[in-house]
Amino acid sequence: MTLKLTGLNVHPVKSTAIRPVESAEVLLRGLADDRSWIVVDPDGVMVSARQVHDLFAIVADTPATDPSVSGALRLTAPGMPTLSLDQPSGPLVPVRLFSQDLYGIATDASVGEWLSTTLGRPGLRLLWCDDPSRRRLNPAYSSPGDHTAYADGYPVTLASEASLRQLNDWILEGALERGEEPPEPLPVQRFRPSLVIDGEEPFVEDHWSYVDIAGVRFRMAMPTGRCVVTTLDIGSLRTGKEPIRTLARHRRSGSDTLFAVNLIPEGTGTIRVGDELSVG
Numbered sequence: 701m702t703l704k705l706t707g708l709n710v711h712p713v714k715s716t717a718i719r720p721v722e723s724a725e726v727l728l729r730g731l732a733d734d735r736s737w738i739v740v741d742p743d744g745v746m747v748s749a750r751q752v753h754d755l756f757a758i759v760a761d762t763p764a765t766d767p768s769v770s771g772a773l774r775l776t777a778p779g780m781p782t783l784s785l786d787q788p789s790g791p792l793v794p795v796r797l798f799s800q801d802l803y804g805i806a807t808d809a810s811v812g813e814w815l816s817t818t819l820g821r822p823g824l825r826l827l828w829c830d831d832p833s834r835r836r837l838n839p840a841y842s843s844p845g846d847h848t849a850y851a852d853g854y855p856v857t858l859a860s861e862a863s864l865r866q867l868n869d870w871i872l873e874g875a876l877e878r879g880e881e882p883p884e885p886l887p888v889q890r891f892r893p894s895l896v897i898d899g900e901e902p903f904v905e906d907h908w909s910y911v912d913i914a915g916v917r918f919r920m921a922m923p924t925g926r927c928v929v930t931t932l933d934i935g936s937l938r939t940g941k942e943p944i945r946t947l948a949r950h951r952r953s954g955s956d957t958l959f960a961v962n963l964i965p966e967g968t969g970t971i972r973v974g975d976e977l978s979v980g
Contacts, residue, residue, distance in 0.1 A: 703977035705913055706861060707888065707896030712773060713737040713760035713826070714850045715749040718889055718934075721765055723972040726916045726965050729832035729848050730855030731894055733764040736832075737773060738795060738804065738850040739815060742823035745796040746850075749929050752819050753937040772828075775811075777818045785811060788828055795827055797850060804850075805830050837964070841921040846964050854921050854962035858905060859893035866902035867959065871946045886943055890930050891960050897977060903951075905961050905979075912978045913971045918963035925956035 710719045714735045725732040739747040739755065749755045759776045763769050775783040785807060792803040804827030806812075815824040829835075829849040837846045837854060848855040868885040875883055888896055895913075897905075911918045926947060931939045947957035 701899040703897055703899040703979065705895060705971060705973055705975045705977060706898045707893070708971070708973055709889075709892070709894055709896070710734045710762075710765050711760075711892065712762045712765060713739065713758070713775075714746070715739070715752075715755040715929075716758040716760045717756060718892060719759075719761060719765040723970055725764065725970055726856075726968055728846075728855075728965050728968065730851060730965065731764075733762040734855075734894060735848075735850045736762075736829050738797070738827050738829070740795055740825050740827055741821070742825075743796070744794050744825075746798070747819075747821070747824060749932060750927065752821065753932055753939075754819050756932070756934055756937060758815075758818060775814065780814065780818050783811065783814050785826075787830075792830075793827065795850075798852070800835075802829075802835055802850070804828055837921075841962075842964060843919075855965060856894045856918060856963040857892070857924055857960050858895040858897060858911065858918075858963055859888055859891050859960040860900065860902070860905050861888065861896060861898035862900055863902045863905065863959065864888050867943060867946065867950075870950050871942050874946055874949070883942065887934075889934055890932075890943065891924075891926070892929075893960055895963075895971075906958075908961070908979045910966075910980050911963060914969060914975045915967075916969040916971055917966045919966050921962040921964050923953070923956075923958040924960040924962050925953075926959050930959075 708721050708724045712733050761769050761774045771784045772787040773785040788805045788807045795802040807826045812825040832849040833847045835847050951958045
C-alpha cells in the first residue's frame with residue numbers, strides 16, 4: 701500500500717491545544733514554530749498538561765498555524781481576552797525541562813498574569829526559545845548538531861493510523877475480557893504527533909531507519925515512550941486508564957510503553973498532507 705501523510709500538527713506552546721495544518725515548513729529543529737514556547741512555574745520548572753490539564757484548553761497560534769496572526773504568538777482561552785505577543789527580548793533565564801537545564805527569554809509579566817488567571821496557578825511565566833541549537837539531544841540516539849526547542853526529547857514524532865487501529869482493537873478486546881462497556885476508539889490526537897501517516901501494517905514504523913517526505917529526509921531516533929498525558933481526554937480533560945493499560949500489556953519495553961516513533965530532520969523543506977512517503 702502507498703504510504704501517505706494524513707495529518708500535520710504544530711504545538712506552538714508546549715502542552716497547549718493541537719493546531720492541525722495542511723502544510724508545514726520542516727527545519728532542522730523540527731516543524732516551524734513547534735514547541736517554541738513553554739510555560740514555567742516561579743522556579744523556572746516546566747508546567748505541562750501532566751500537572752495542569754487546563755493547558756489543553758489554551759489555543760496558541762503563530763503565523764505558521766494561522767496566517768491571520770500578525771505577531772509572533774496569539775493566545776486564546778475560554779472566558780479570557782485574546783492576547784497577542786511579539787517575540788520577547790532580554791536576558792536568558794533558566795528552564796528546567798525534566799532533567800535538562802535549558803534557557804529561554806521571558807515574555808512580559810502581563811503574559812504570566814494572563815496564564816496564572818487562566819490556569820489558576822500563581823507566578824507562571826511564558827518563555828520563548830530564541831535559539832533551539834543550544835538544546836542537544838540524547839547522544840545515544842542522535843548525532844552531533846541535532847537539536848530542538850522544548851519538545852520532550854526529539855524534534856518530530858510520527859504516529860501511524862494503522863498502529864492506532866491495532867491499539868484500539870486491543871483496547872476493545874481487553875474491555876470485553878473484563879466485562880466492561882466497549883469504549884470509543886481513541887483518536888490519534890491523544891498522542892500529540894507532529895506527523896500522522898497511513899497505509900502500512902501496524903507498528904512497522906518501529907523498524908524503519910529513515911522516512912522521506914517530499915524530498916525531506918528524517919532519520920529514525922527511537923520509538924516513543926508514552927506518559928500519563930495520553931490518558932487525558934482532550935475534550936473532557938478527564939483522565940482514564942487507557943491507552944497506558946493496554947500499551948503496558950502489548951507494547952512494553954523495560955519500563956516504557958511505546959507508541960509512535962521519534963524522528964530527526966536531516967534537511968529542510970515544506971511537506972503537505974497527502975504527500976507520499978518513502979521509507980527504509
